[in-house]
Amino acid sequence: MRIWRNNGDGTLANSIIFLTGRGPTGIAVADFTGDGKPDIATSNYSNSFSLLRHNGQTGAAAGYLAPVNFTTPAQEPDRVVAVDVNGDGILDLAVGGYHSATNDHLISIFINGGTGNFSAPVNYQPAPGGFFSNYGLAFNDLDNDGDADLISGGRYDVGSSSFGAITIRRNNGSGAFGNVEIYQFPGNSVPSPKEITTGDLNGDGFADIIAALPSGRTSEGYGVLLSNGAGGFQTPKNYEASQQPYDVAVFDNEKRSDKRK
Secondary structure: EEOOOOOOOOOOOOOOOOOOOOOEEEEEEEEEOOOOOOEEEEEEEEOOEEOOOOOOOOHHHEEOOOOOOOOOOEEEEEEEEOOOOOOOOOOOEEEEEEOOOOOEEEEEEEEOOOOOOOOOEEOOOOOOOOEEEEOOOEOOOOOOOOEEEEEEEEEEOOOOEEEEEEEEHHHHHOEEEEEEEEEEOOOOOOOOOEEEEEEEOOOOOEEEEEEEEEEOOOOOOEEEOEEEOOOOOOEEEEEOOOOOOOOOOOOOOOOOOOOOO
């Protein structure tokens, strides 16, 4: 992993290398140790995630200690997300990736004890009963009850048809996630979501869900799942875009005075 320090004028100094586990694929920067300084977590292709604790120094001496590696149930983790799932004010970790035993993806929740010491993982299938899951992984309080819900997705086959879907598991308030809710995108051969983000698109005060749906065909793009204003969701809609949309972001392009996030 490389870090380029900002010189203060928008230019970057030569990079500094810090070791991680083998084959880092995802990264999350957050304070996992409670010292007020940013630590780094990476998901690694070698069935692990690494925690690089900040060394506590400032200025040119600031850096990271040797990585501490944690084994993941997924053999090829490709996503790592910092999120407080149990409401204790401490950031936990969610790691998603390919699980060879099931030929599918797996999401593992690691609870942080407060100093970057993580408990044994609790595992969830992104799309149980589906043909294949996805890389997208996000969290947001979808029903405004004060805790972060789990958002992912997958692909389901019905007869000769297949469809991509967003899947949601609600947080019980203690960091455990319930039964899966499946929201199918319209149309045949819609792929699994590649990337997922959230934002209030319709101004009702509830988070909506947006997914990138790449397939390599000419007709593909993004899927939108709007909240119904009561914690549930409306029928998903597709929006065509250029081929292979691998990422998605939400922002206020018009800079309205009522900025919606």
